[in-house]
Amino acid sequence: MQAEVIDNVKFGIVSPEVVKKLSVVKLNVPDTYNEDGYPIDGGLLDQRLGVIDPGLICKTCGARAKTCPGHFGHIELVRPVIHSEFSKIVYMLLQSTCSACHRILLGNEDVQSLREKSKGIVALEAEELSSEEIAEHKAGETDQKKHAGRSLLKKVRSIKKCPHCSAIQNKIKFSSPTYFYIGDRKLKPDEIRDALAGISNDDLRILGIDPDVSRPEWLVLDALLVPPVNVRPSITLESGERSEDDLTHKLVDIMRINQRLAQNINAGAPQIIIDDLWELLQYHVTAYFNNETSGIPPARHRSGRALKTIAQRLKGKEGRFRYNLSGKRVNYSARTVISVDPYLDIDEVGVPFEIASKLTVPFYVTAWNLEKARELLARTEYPTILNLTSTDGKRKRIIDANREELLKELKAGDILERQLVNGDMVLFNRQPSLHRVSIMAHRVRVLPGKTFRINFCVTPPYNADFDGDEMNLHVPQTLEAQAEAKYLLEVKYQVFSPRDGEAIITNNEDGITGMYFLTQDDTRLTKEEATYILGIAGIYELPAPTKDGTYKGKDIFSLLLPKGLSLDIKTSLGPLRIVDGKLIEGVITKDTYGKGNNKLLLKIGMDYGEDALKDFLFTSSKLSDAYVTFSGITVGVKEYMTDNAIEKARQELLEATFKQVDDKIQQYKARKLESLIGYTKRASLERMIIVDLNIAREKAGEVLIKHVSSKNSAMQMARAGSRGSIFQYEQMSMFLGQQATLSGGRIKRGYYTKRVLPHINPGDVRPSARGFVRTNYYTGLSPIDIFMHAVGSRGSEVYKALLTARSGYLYRRLSNALQDLYVESDLSVRDTGNNLIQTIYGGDGISSINTQFMKLAAKADK
């Protein structure tokens, strides 16, 4: 699809000749429109510079606003000025060349040796290499030369006497942005130009500068190139008032001063006045290039807003490079709120009819599918054709009026734009797109309603939930893109994360609870119950019943497993054994069914392939949902009610911990406390207290496990790994524990006497004085605890904001540094400059997505 290919881009400086060649008009009127609202000839919006108003015709190329590319003009400056952005380079060149003979300040020997080094290319050309090979060498070599030249620039600055003409070198001083001095005498731009013009091409090459495209004297400007009006369009406000672009404003400034300077010179004004105006001209040109140049006050609008000049347009996140060039906008996309549909397959996406009838897929008409194309085009209802692009490149919208006519003309080579239908492959994405599984290919399922719908199992890679999240959908427009979507990006290929090879597309939350309940040892279902839930899952067979005519939950689960599957693993709730596709022992929990290092999914994926795995995920999630709906699970305040035993255990635990801490404090006061490595005594005490309090929290969990009934819903969910943890249970029924500050320590600031609240003694380091919350959510927090908890909450909120910013930047830097690396066909890792990074990827050439497979296979081998 690429019409013309950019092979390389050469950077250089625009020479005065090029300026004259590019320019279509010399501008001399420092204004824009005349009283009639008509662009002034020779003004900054001269119609020869191109047109932007629809209806007008460009005086240079005769084209209208849409097709006229715009043309450059120029301003002739009556006195030269220095291009401020390049003043550092000018400074380096002035320092490294002789002020008398303009030769480089290096002896012939040094020059010779440097020349040898940069000679390489000529020698290569003599050796009859192909032009491609030479180009290859050149690419690498310019880089080397560049570095050799640049380092030389630094070295040469200290030389005091010219080795060629023995002239003594005066030290040149540079003052930002554009002032150069010899002693106290200021160098005028024309003097600088003479000095730069004297440097020979050979000397420039030694310095790593390519004189063909970059003669340094071009950096002293006589003529200023004026960009076309397309680059700086003026906008008409509702009031009919015209508002000019920032660049136009600045150019007006330059031209005004230029004119005044010319008048003063002609009138024979005193030198001081001329110099002042010259400097002012320099300032305006400097601001025109970069309004944030250090050392100049930024030029401002009447409103006080700083002008956005050329450098500001390019720079930063909202600049041309990052915003417009690196960031592309696309057509054929849609965005809406997402919601769940457990009866959609995991690789499907439910697309609202409204969207499906707007989005199109190209249908390339060939001799082979002409019939089908006619059929489609003839349709007046969905799915039909919206647009037709014929071979001459004209695109027509299909309406009932022209349908018949176009049907007759339809021929191979035409491209039809067909409405989206079931089964089309589309890309689905949720921002922030932090990893590659943030964009996956789904099959379209056109549905009524206004939201996109997805299966619950694919939410983890997108990190999506349904509290109002919106997602984007893109329709691939070329056959290549469609093939890539289907064979690389489809959901079924993304079940395992390339980060660590562990399962990322899995059932979760209630889906796990359902499996957990279903596979309990004592789960028995009647025939009605069993057929009901199996029917929902789409399984139309029954396992063998038990003696009393009921069906075991485990046997029902076994129907999901592929034939011949065997697995023998340990889970957090004891061993799990599957023999020949039958669950014999153990309960399904997050370890075997949820996100993470999930051996069951790995095994199915490895031995039965991604289609079997997809089927397992979809069918099992339906079964699980059906069963959990059927059996029910409720979490209410009731789950967190504490009885006397728990309350007593809580008191005892806290007392014991506080006593332990008090002992440490006593030891510290008696100077008997051993300090920890790298800590002062006081910090050691602090650290030890934190550790003790932490142990107390761990113990609180143990207390709960001991005292709370195993039928408690919250406990069951924690055990199944579907939602919540013991730690959260602790916060409800035991105590909240230590509240942390931003720096990760205990809370200690507040009053200047180093106490958090006025009713705490200064210097008190006991848990309660430093943000340890003893109460829990169920009984309610004490006033002091509320305060401490608020301090902790605020801290963690601030930290979260800080962390996302920091980690976002880390990610940007990492991806920028590593994006050019790829695997070569010999499994080595190289960057796009063909530098070798690794001789074999990861030391073994194994893909990161397969590492867990690899481990499982190695285990099976033993």
Add this chain to the structure above:
Amino acid sequence: MAKSQQKARDFTVQYSEPVGILAAQSVGEPGTQMILRSFHFAGIESAIATSGLPRIVELVDAKKKPTTPLSTVYLEGAASKDIEQAEKIAKKINEVRMDSLIRRSVENFSKGTIKILLSKQELESEGLTPGQVSDKLAKLLKLDTSVEKNVITVKVHTKNLKDIRLTMVKISKAVINGIEGAGKAVVQTNPKTGEIYIVSAGSNIEGIITVSGIDKSRLYTNDVFAINRLFGIEAARNALARELQATLDEQKISVDFRHLLLIADAMTSTGTIKGVGRHGISGEKNSVFARAAYEETVKHLINAASFGETDHMRGVTENILVGKQIPIGTGSVKLAIKKEDMAKIKPK
């Protein structure tokens, strides 16, 4: 052939897989999940070391010195079982600086003397006597010292205020015992294997390696630059990947080691340790556009123009900028069909 070996063939990376981007995503994506380094208490070592996101940033930035340098020194032979021998070696490593021993010091400018009162407690815990300290000072700084009880008197032989002050600064910085830059060294026992080793809060492994009785082959520090200086770039590369892994492991974030190795290799492939930011890998890219699109846009464009650089459009960013396919992944292959085969395809 064993089954696993057969499988292993299917598990190799595919041609032109963008492994760099995968590595960046694998470390970048879980960045937001890193928790506040709240109260974990895995061990004394992890207690003081920087961890979590700040540590990752520090590593990939190629910071010259870690915020919390640490060295792990394993011991040779019997010392790894014998706590007393280990303590002796630790004493040799443990850096004792004069300022930690001083309780109070008085400079007498009229007499040209400095009186230093040593802390009894500190002396005791370091196992030093005032005499030893005085001798060491005399030897180290070539000073005229004398001892009386806990007070060291230094005669400076000048009444120049500046000289006396400078001498005092030198004294307080003097390393009385152990290895400069080794930090406080403490003997630790591995609870699992029972092996005794030393941890020191400094990264001068160049100094530590000269101490006899240590196992030189297992000497380790979290300072990758120190490892580069002593053991070379390959060791530094391994250490870098290992440190990244340790930091992520501690946060319970599982990332395949291959990604971390790749980051380490990219940072060290030129023979020196380069950071990933604008002063490292990204700032040294060949492409002008790639550099300009990253950071310091104007600077890179200006330099490219001054030197007449050429962008050969080989990288990812450049090609995205001009709207070409990127030369990686599916963009790196072309589909071709022979002319004569083309002729065979005819509609019926």
